[in-house]
Amino acid sequence: MKNKSDKSREETLDPEDWEAMRALGHRMVDDMMDYMETLRNRPVWQHAPPAIRDRFSGPPPTGPELPQEVYNEYRRSILPYQLGNSHPRYWGWVTGCGTIMGAYAEMLAASTDSVSGAFSYMSNNYVERQVVDWCRQLLGFPQSSTGLLTSGCSASTLIGLAVARNTMAGYDVRAKGMHVSGKQMTVYCSEEAHSSVQKAVELLGFGNEALRRVPVTESLQIDVPALRDMITTDRAAGCNPVCIVGVAGTTNTAAIDDLNALADICAEERCWFHVDGAFGAWAAIAPKSRHLVSGMERADSLAFDLHKWMYLAYPVACVLIRDGQAHRNTFSLTPTYLAHGEGDRGLTGVDVPWLADYGFELSRGFWPSRHG
Numbered sequence: 001m002k003n004k005s006d007k008s009r010e011e012t013l014d015p016e017d018w019e020a021m022r023a024l025g026h027r028m029v030d031d032m033m034d035y036m037e038t039l040r041n042r043p044v045w046q047h048a049p050p051a052i053r054d055r056f057s058g059p060p061p062t063g064p065e066l067p068q069e070v071y072n073e074y075r076r077s078i079l080p081y082q083l084g085n086s087h088p089r090y091w092g093w094v095t096g097c098g099t100i101m102g103a104y105a106e107m108l109a110a111s112t113d114s115v116s117g118a119f120s121y122m123s124n125n126y127v128e129r130q131v132v133d134w135c136r137q138l139l140g141f142p143q144s145s146t147g148l149l150t151s152g153c154s155a156s157t158l159i160g161l162a163v164a165r166n167t168m169a170g171y172d173v174r175a176k177g178m179h180v181s182g183k184q185m186t187v188y189c190s191e192e193a194h195s196s197v198q199k200a201v202e203l204l205g206f207g208n209e210a211l212r213r214v215p216v217t218e219s220l221q222i223d224v225p226a227l228r229d230m231i232t233t234d235r236a237a238g239c240n241p242v243c244i245v246g247v248a249g250t251t252n253t254a255a256i257d258d259l260n261a262l263a264d265i266c267a268e269e270r271c272w273f274h275v276d277g278a279f280g281a282w283a284a285i286a287p288k289s290r291h292l293v294s295g296m297e298r299a300d301s302l303a304f305d306l307h308k309w310m311y312l313a314y315p316v317a318c319v320l321i322r323d324g325q326a327h328r329n330t331f332s333l334t335p336t337y338l339a340h341g342e343g344d345r346g347l348t349g350v351d352v353p354w355l356a357d358y359g360f361e362l363s364r365g366f367w368p369s370r371h372g
């Protein structure tokens with residue numbers, strides 16, 4: 001065992017005074033409980049005045065600051081100026097509010113600096129796989145489907161449309177890129193669909209012009225006959241219609257497209273069926289509203305948030321992909337230093353894919369910590 005003088009010469013990130021650190025942590029928990037318990041006694045939000053904003057400019061600090069002072073700065077300059085979405089009278093958009101257990105779970109995950117993504121035999125990953133499987137069961141996807149927790153529905157849609165593109169292109173997009181596609185690949189969504197669909201289409205190299213905005217009906221749902229006409233016209237013009245995006249709850253009015261009609265068209269036209277169910281997907285778990293999203297369970301990919309109607313702390317969402325192999329084919333790439341599965345059977349002796357095989361990130365936080 002090292003004596004005190006050895007320890008003082010060590011380079012370490014440990015606190016100098018463990019007891020003071022413990023006391024600071026206890027104070028933070030007490031303060032945060034007070035904050036949440038008294039939330040409804042305060043205005044929903046207040047804007048940060050210019051004097052506060054100005055505190056966040058200037059050069060980097062030249063030396064360390066005491067933890068207590070850093071925390072005081074948080075209380076003074078950050079805590080009072082929140083969006084207010086955790087307030088009971090915040091009715092803007094469709095945001096969630098977080099939970100106390102979610103906040104505690106964040107602390108637990110941060111205390112072990114927990115990493116998910118790689119190393120399938122770590123408990124964090126078991127939790128994530130279980131949460132994805134719960135979502136799969138609740139939303140009516142088959143057991144063979146796969147999924148991933150993400151930071152938001154935008155990321156989920158990007159993943160869903162990446163699998164759509166690679167599966168429907170008819171050639172190896174990962175190897176060859178988009179320039180050899182020959183026919184222009186086209187994607188369809190209603191004029192009311194969220195901007196994240198356009199972002200995904202742009203990022204994936206389809207180009208915004210390939211995103212066909214289908215007019216909406218009086219009820220602000222996608223106009224199904226107009227969609228059929230657009231696909232016919234595009235085919236006649238030599239395009240390759242690859243994907244239809246249905247919306248289960250538009251941002252503007254919560255309109256839900258006729259998802260069964262879209263699934264039928266996708267089957268007839270051999271298109272990928274993606275559903276953006278950012279908040280509305282969860283109508284599926286309430287017996288009274290389940291019929292509203294009927295047909296969603298027929299999607300090839302489904303993107304939805306957990307930080308909206310499921311009230312988990314930001315940011316957490318999920319994507320489900322019906323064809324698990326197509327999902328893995330789009331993202332799996334294993335450098336030798338991370339060899340696992342597919343030949344190297346790892347510690348468990350079986351080919352267990354890593355979370356990193358299902359998305360574009362390798363290192364990720366322990367997302368299920370937000371499932372408090």
Ligand SMILES: Cc1ncc(COP(=O)(O)O)c(C=O)c1O
Nearest residue numbers: 152153154194196249250251278
């Ligand atoms: C219908 C719809 N789709 C996608 C998104 C994007 O979700 P996120 O903000 O979680 O990335 C939103 C956000 O409000 C939305 O309302």
